[in-house]
Amino acid sequence: MSMIQKSEQKRLQILKAAGELFCEHGYKVSMDQIAKLADVSKQTVYSHFKTKDLLFETCIQYRCEQRAIDESALSLDSLIKPTLVEFGVRFQNMHLEEQVLQTFRNAVGQVKSHPQISALYLKSGPEKTLHVLANYLQRHHEKGTISLPNDSENAAMQLLLMFHGKAAYWAFLGESGVQTEVQRKQYIEECVTLFLAGC
Numbered sequence: 001m002s003m004i005q006k007s008e009q010k011r012l013q014i015l016k017a018a019g020e021l022f023c024e025h026g027y028k029v030s031m032d033q034i035a036k037l038a039d040v041s042k043q044t045v046y047s048h049f050k051t052k053d054l055l056f057e058t059c060i061q062y063r064c065e066q067r068a069i070d071e072s073a074l075s076l077d078s079l080i081k082p083t084l085v086e087f088g089v090r091f092q093n094m095h096l097e098e099q100v101l102q103t104f105r106n107a108v109g110q111v112k113s114h115p116q117i118s119a120l121y122l123k124s125g126p127e128k129t130l131h132v133l134a135n136y137l138q139r140h141h142e143k144g145t146i147s148l149p150n151d152s153e154n155a156a157m158q159l160l161l162m163f164h165g166k167a168a169y170w171a172f173l174g175e176s177g178v179q180t181e182v183q184r185k186q187y188i189e190e191c192v193t194l195f196l197a198g199c
Contacts, residue, residue: 013038019059023102063103064124074136088163088188095168146199162191
């Protein structure tokens with residue numbers, strides 16, 4: 001294994017360990033704890049991440065990128081309604097994952113003391129998803145499949161906020177399992193029907 005590969009492996013070890021600890025304990029985790037769980041020296045942690053802020057930001061960005069929903073989730077070759085339903089189910093399921101929920105809570109928890117972290121979370125997660133969906137809706141608008149009453153980004157935001165639903169909103173506040181999988185899918189289908197009726 002080359003030096004570059006070893007360095008990258010250690011970086012990923014640190015990110016994984018930091019992600020687990022930040023997820024469990026929030027920002028108060030120490031660099032010593034991270035080094036111990038990653039099985040590296042504290043000096044190695046600092047050689048990859050100069051400050052805890054930088055490591056925390058990188059963890060949030062890494063988590064967002066791992067869970068990103070890209071253009072491949074929305075095919076123009078498929079019917080719009082089932083495509084949006086599938087997208088909505090995937091979007092909501094993602095927000096019910098414990099690591100995603102904790103990443104969101106960590107970003108919100110640091111909004112006053114470290115506003116750059118919340119800004120990074122927005123850029124790496126929600127903004128990317130918004131643009132993906134807005135581009136998809138805009139292309140269908142141009143094809144004549146739908147007629148958007150406002151610009152595509154507003155339309156995408158309306159749909160994404162609906163997709164969160166009770167399941168994700170309650171989960172943000174620590175209440176999980178408020179709906180069954182069948183109920184959640186039915187809710188997403190109703191969101192898409194309502195949205196398309198307005199288009």
